[in-house]
Amino acid sequence: MSYKTILVHLDTSVRAHPRLETALQLAKRFDAYLIGLYAVFEPNARAFNVMAGSAGYYEVQAAMRRERAGALERLFHAELTRAGVSGEWLAPGEPADRAVPHHARCADLVVAGQDDPGDPESYIGESFREHLIMSAGRPVLLMPYTGFFATVGQVPMIAWDGGREAARAVHDALPLLKAAGRASIVTVDTKADDAGPRIASADIAACIARHGVEVEMVSSVSDAQASAGDMLLSRASDLGADLVVMGGYGHTRLRELVLGGATRTFLESMTVPVLMSH
Known part of the structure; x- marks a missing residue:
């Protein structure tokens, strides 16, 4: 691909x-x-x-x-x-x-x-x-509308919550991940009761590794004092990421687009390029 x-x-x-x-x-x-x-x-x-x-x-x-x-x-x-x-x-x-x-x-x-x-x-x-x-x-x-990005995808970070959208984003980003040869996976604790069965980060890491990508598992994002989106932005900065791969969560309710919290945070406050899939 x-x-x-x-x-x-x-x-x-x-x-x-x-x-x-x-x-x-x-x-x-x-x-x-x-x-x-x-x-x-x-x-x-x-x-x-x-x-x-x-x-x-x-x-x-x-x-x-x-x-x-x-x-x-x-x-x-x-x-x-x-x-x-x-x-x-x-x-x-x-x-x-x-x-x-x-x-x-x-x-x-x-x-x-x-x-x-x-x-x-x-x-x-x-x-x-x-x-x-x-x-x-x-x-x-x-x-993003601010910043200069000489490269995109050399240091990718995956925001992983085990859901369908995140899985879609990872597979859509495979050409970039393979070109980089490495990726960091940051897991997100969504605590969603209606999310259904979730895929463990270790399983998606093994899947990516079979494509020749060296995967680093990073500690989970979970902080009662900060939103998952803010924590992910902070972790991207810590890792020096020049790309964040994540699922785009949202649905339409009475003609109003309702977005997931992390999706909304990144759309408003992204500091690095973001690849989103829905």
Whole structure:
């Protein structure tokens, strides 16, 4: 198993170029085809038409978006040539909540970015990242909006709770784990009564080891004074991890997306790239 098709979500945010660099790095590493999917938040133009004096503002913003999109497309093709990577540019012109999960289903890995509250251009739609993880059916590599990451996946950490989502994430991350040749497993005590039978960390460690990955078992994360998500972030820092592999937990209740605690913490406060699968 390898990543032969990688899709990177691109927008007009400040972090779009660093995200592209990460995707190019991975495409080069795995000899993969890279799809640059351009999708941004598009407000309803009719809403501006009924607001006095705002139609002109919308037209100016739309023109600026088109200019930025053109520049980004040119940059994408130039970077493909520079890196010696094959790929294509897609700009489907439909809402990102539909376009990105739809095209992601034909990719082996999806690269997207964390929402940046300080950059309005990073807003793609309400709970866009959460819905992408839950609906794409593919592993999503989320890049933080702060920090510089020269490498991704050289020092991977697995957040393991024995559940279905965690198992899916581990197997989706195998190409990265095998390339690194090593991984640390941090177990998470969820104390969930309705979680069903859980797979012991030793069993998943043996499974990964058969793929030629050297596995280190790290002590469990369990602290009454801190959430599992915060403890995992702290442990990732202690280990010097440049990638966290974890299950993305959530479900829809009355049209509201309800996320697991650790999933929510990482989406809001990640300090390193995170590969999530649902």
